[in-house]
Amino acid sequence: MSQSSCKTIKTTCAYCGVGCGIEASVNETERQVLINGDDNHPANFGRLCSKGSSLGETIDVSSRLLTPYIGQQATDWNTALDAVASTFSQIIAEHGPDSVAIYGSGQLLTEDYYVANKLMKGFIGSANIDTNSRLCMSSAVSGHKRAFGTDTVPNCYDDLELADLVVITGSNMAWCHPISYQRIRAAKAKNPNMRVVVIDPRRTATCDIADLHLPLAGGSDVVLFNGLLNHLVNGQYLQQEYIDNHTQGFAEAVAAAQQDAGDLAEVALRTRLSERDLVTFYNWFAETDKVVTAYSQGVKQSSSGVDKVNSILNCHLATGRIGKPGAGPLSMTGQPNAMGGREVGGLATTLAAHMEFNIDGDTDRVARFWNAANMATKPGLPAVELFEAIAAGKIKAVWIMATNPVVSLPNADQVKAALQQCPFVVVSDCVANTDTLELAHIKLPAQGWSEKDGIVTNSERRLSHQRALLPPAGEAKPDWWIISQVGQRLGFKDAFNYQHQVEIFREHAALSGFENSSEQRLRDFDISAFANISQQQYEDFEPIQWPVNQQYPNGKERFFADGQFYTPNRKANFIALTGRAPGNLPDQEYPLVLNTGRLRDQWHTMTRSALAPRLNQHRPEPFVEVNPQDAAKYGLKDGHIAHLQSRWGQMYARVNVSESQVAGDVFVPMHWTEQYASKGRMGAVVNPVVDPVSGQPESKHTPIRIAPYQAEWHGFVLSRQPLPDAGIDYQVKVNCQGYLRYELAGYDQSSLSIDWVKQWLSQVYPALSWQYLDDAKLGLLRVAGYQGNSLMFVLCIATTPDIRMLPERNFLSSLFAKSQLQPDERLALLSGLPTAGAEDTGAQVCACFNVGEKTIRKAIRENGLTSYQEVGKCCKAGTNCGSCVPEIKTILASMVETQPA
Ligand SMILES: Nc1nc2c(c(=O)[nH]1)N[C@H]1C(S)=C(S)[C@@H](COP(=O)(O)OP(=O)(O)OC[C@H]3O[C@@H](n4cnc5c(=O)[nH]c(N)nc54)[C@H](O)[C@@H]3O)O[C@H]1N2
Numbered sequence: 001m002s003q004s005s006c007k008t009i010k011t012t013c014a015y016c017g018v019g020c021g022i023e024a025s026v027n028e029t030e031r032q033v034l035i036n037g038d039d040n041h042p043a044n045f046g047r048l049c050s051k052g053s054s055l056g057e058t059i060d061v062s063s064r065l066l067t068p069y070i071g072q073q074a075t076d077w078n079t080a081l082d083a084v085a086s087t088f089s090q091i092i093a094e095h096g097p098d099s100v101a102i103y104g105s106g107q108l109l110t111e112d113y114y115v116a117n118k119l120m121k122g123f124i125g126s127a128n129i130d131t132n133s134r135l136c137m138s139s140a141v142s143g144h145k146r147a148f149g150t151d152t153v154p155n156c157y158d159d160l161e162l163a164d165l166v167v168i169t170g171s172n173m174a175w176c177h178p179i180s181y182q183r184i185r186a187a188k189a190k191n192p193n194m195r196v197v198v199i200d201p202r203r204t205a206t207c208d209i210a211d212l213h214l215p216l217a218g219g220s221d222v223v224l225f226n227g228l229l230n231h232l233v234n235g236q237y238l239q240q241e242y243i244d245n246h247t248q249g250f251a252e253a254v255a256a257a258q259q260d261a262g263d264l265a266e267v268a269l270r271t272r273l274s275e276r277d278l279v280t281f282y283n284w285f286a287e288t289d290k291v292v293t294a295y296s297q298g299v300k301q302s303s304s305g306v307d308k309v310n311s312i313l314n315c316h317l318a319t320g321r322i323g324k325p326g327a328g329p330l331s332m333t334g335q336p337n338a339m340g341g342r343e344v345g346g347l348a349t350t351l352a353a354h355m356e357f358n359i360d361g362d363t364d365r366v367a368r369f370w371n372a373a374n375m376a377t378k379p380g381l382p383a384v385e386l387f388e389a390i391a392a393g394k395i396k397a398v399w400i401m402a403t404n405p406v407v408s409l410p411n412a413d414q415v416k417a418a419l420q421q422c423p424f425v426v427v428s429d430c431v432a433n434t435d436t437l438e439l440a441h442i443k444l445p446a447q448g449w450s451e452k453d454g455i456v457t458n459s460e461r462r463l464s465h466q467r468a469l470l471p472p473a474g475e476a477k478p479d480w481w482i483i484s485q486v487g488q489r490l491g492f493k494d495a496f497n498y499q500h501q502v503e504i505f506r507e508h509a510a511l512s513g514f515e516n517s518s519e520q521r522l523r524d525f526d527i528s529a530f531a532n533i534s535q536q537q538y539e540d541f542e543p544i545q546w547p548v549n550q551q552y553p554n555g556k557e558r559f560f561a562d563g564q565f566y567t568p569n570r571k572a573n574f575i576a577l578t579g580r581a582p583g584n585l586p587d588q589e590y591p592l593v594l595n596t597g598r599l600r601d602q603w604h605t606m607t608r609s610a611l612a613p614r615l616n617q618h619r620p621e622p623f624v625e626v627n628p629q630d631a632a633k634y635g636l637k638d639g640h641i642a643h644l645q646s647r648w649g650q651m652y653a654r655v656n657v658s659e660s661q662v663a664g665d666v667f668v669p670m671h672w673t674e675q676y677a678s679k680g681r682m683g684a685v686v687n688p689v690v691d692p693v694s695g696q697p698e699s700k701h702t703p704i705r706i707a708p709y710q711a712e713w714h715g716f717v718l719s720r721q722p723l724p725d726a727g728i729d730y731q732v733k734v735n736c737q738g739y740l741r742y743e744l745a746g747y748d749q750s751s752l753s754i755d756w757v758k759q760w761l762s763q764v765y766p767a768l769s770w771q772y773l774d775d776a777k778l779g780l781l782r783v784a785g786y787q788g789n790s791l792m793f794v795l796c797i798a799t800t801p802d803i804r805m806l807p808e809r810n811f812l813s814s815l816f817a818k819s820q821l822q823p824d825e826r827l828a829l830l831s832g833l834p835t836a837g838a839e840d841t842g843a844q845v846c847a848c849f850n851v852g853e854k855t856i857r858k859a860i861r862e863n864g865l866t867s868y869q870e871v872g873k874c875c876k877a878g879t880n881c882g883s884c885v886p887e888i889k890t891i892l893a894s895m896v897e898t899q900p901a
């Protein structure tokens, strides 16, 4: 990139709720962006993880939705917006405001989110606007409101470093909030007194820094924390003055905890943990003043998610450890603007600016501020119910923005069917193809990260500016603009007459301060200091934690150490809790528990992360992780394919036999969709049970059965061009540097032949010279296609159930990366045997420097390396973001074990 045409722009990462600051060097003419961490951003101080640092690889426009579509027909904005507005109008006129809905996302910017909520709740007159945050944050929101009277995260990231005990529960922070995890790792290295406890049914990468790992039974968190509350009471570890002066309901909570978890042996039984480990954890918690409990989806995505949250908050309130440096509960938000969504009231059950339907005067207050034409007066439907109402025909038009519910909602085949029969589906997205866009009547192209511009708020309530780096792709528009245009066309010209997003931000800031001085009901969320922000100040916006008002012009790090809460009498509530079993339990027919979650290098439904070749190498295929005992019991072999089935749906995934999984539990990553894996859409399998208070689905606990998929053949193709669906059971696409890789498997091999290959591939490659090897005896079918001397594709199929008959993918990939092949390489290509000097680097471990497992093993062996730091010095692996350090340590450990004595 030439220096002269570069400009440097500060922005925030597109991905997780850590909210890291980025310094981007932008070359507009080449549409290239170089990504570096922003040294001054308080979330990351210059560090970025593998996802953040590869953002530059994801901004190509080739996969983007570039223009609006009505049906299959490209159209202009006016026509598309008119069609959206007139159809919504008509349906509202005929069936009332509750017959339409918006389904939004924590990946919208605050300004987008604010306008969507205003349109639906203030002007269309229904609260049927919910968001994917229902699947993500809603149990934390409800738990906070029950305890504090408001949805406030009391602590901040610095506390992760200041603590002497960090309890990480239901969170694979090493992969999902990598930079926060790195901060804990670094703090622990400096503070010998610091301990880390990880509570997770799986042994995850996060356990790498754990002094204690509690592999509790899925869903048993309330019992575990009720047991802790008992321990605190029995050992007199309470902060009695705080309890007496600033809380209520303590006696009832203790009585319930004693009833539920008074007997340690029973707690051990129900949590599947040993009494010794329980006592260790309880003692550490009791005896350490500075304790932070960081929690995420293992806590929230549960049919007792809200109770789990309150069981944690109970223990922090009982010890007065809340909102203090190094002490307090910290809910880690998932999406880049999950917190912003909570501020604007993006959930169907809340109002804007932390106001509530069920608090006297709030609905009227919002209505007056907006001068609302049709203020909604009651909560709308939460996500799972909202899609059930679509299926039932009660909701007849839905507008989906920045989320992919056909993949991410539970019982996703039902969701798909609901959208198929819904009379009017509008989808705003950045990319051209998703499983949800396929069902849209109207597609609207939204600006994505690197083009859109607005404010986001991270897990610690810190607002940051996400800035535009490049001009929009094609006709893409900001989401706030699209929504405002529809608002105007629905007849609300004045209310949606925004020219620039700063006008929306000012309005949002003003609403947060509206009737929010001490005479009225005080609300915690107050950024009224920005109500008159100039455009220049907005452009220069520096990261700051809310509240930002007259009292706190520079923001505020922590809440509640002073014991002042937002309930009517200002006291926090203890909640009396009883542990409940998950909604569906395994039985003879469905004997295993399916747990789902995230991988280090993929983001959700892969629409952005899978565009970066280096993020696809760590775990290229959908997989199911099973304990060796279960593998033996169900006849599953490592590396082969399994069929998973629940009462709701089915999927295929590759088997990964692993001790990190407890027998009886299996784990599947949430990421694959029909765009990448023909039958790997995991949402289809997941049960639609929800928490009764928050409505958040139980994504971590579905009874399933598993069986080997009896593939008669396996194979893969490396191809320059994308290939069509081959109509087989297992076809997985992997984007690589300059080409694509497809993994294939099928049941029926009778149709496998050179002719079949030609028929399939000539759709994409009509005129090539073909080279092939078809050896029925050896069970080999190999085909390569050349254009002149350039290799266009190579296909390798083993017509036997034995996957070892396939050549090494990494070696073939290295050949494929070359544009021209020598004769010996052409031969090697079909034989699958490495040419002299070619090196097989093995499966990728370090995404930042693309270092493979075999390279690392070789470096260790040849240089006698004993620590991950030495490995880093030798081959760079693990020296950038550090997310692969746990894996490097596992490799080191395995090599120590296998070394001859
Ligand atoms: N790489 C990557 N990072 C991401 C994302 C991504 O897609 N990819 N997404 C972002 C988003 S939106 C979110 S919400 C966060 C989620 O971040 P996390 O919550 O950390 O991620 P998950 O993998 O969904 O689940 C966390 C862990 O909960 C455990 N668990 C399951 N059941 C239970 C239980 O009953 N009790 C306890 N204590 N633990 C249990 C699972 O085994 C899993 O390891 O990640 C964010 N960061």
Ligand SMILES: Nc1nc2c(c(=O)[nH]1)N[C@H]1C(S)=C(S)[C@@H](COP(=O)(O)OP(=O)(O)OC[C@H]3O[C@@H](n4cnc5c(=O)[nH]c(N)nc54)[C@H](O)[C@@H]3O)O[C@H]1N2
Residues within 6 Å of the ligand: 105, 107, 108, 109, 132, 133, 135, 136, 137, 297, 301, 334, 335, 401, 402, 403, 404, 405, 407, 408, 409, 410, 428, 429, 430, 431, 434, 446, 447, 448, 449, 452, 479, 596, 597, 598, 603, 604, 605, 606, 607, 608, 670, 682, 683, 686, 699, 700
């Ligand atoms: N089984 C199971 N299911 C889960 C989870 C789980 O752990 N297990 N986790 C749940 C959680 S926590 C979450 S957050 C969800 C995430 O699930 P989704 O929200 O469905 O997943 P994403 O892939 O993030 O979808 C975002 C979509 O918006 C598009 N997009 C990105 N930026 C913009 C923008 O600025 N404007 C517009 N209009 N579009 C944009 C992307 O291209 C993509 O299609 O999944 C939930 N579902």
Ligand code: SF4
Residues within 6 Å of the ligand: 013, 014, 015, 016, 017, 018, 019, 020, 044, 047, 048, 049, 050, 051, 052, 053, 176, 177, 178, 179, 180
């Ligand atoms: S931790 Fe990684 S994904 Fe999350 S904001 Fe930071 S760089 Fe982005």
Ligand SMILES: [Mo]
Residues within 6 Å of the ligand: 135, 136, 137, 334, 335
């Ligand atoms: Mo999330």
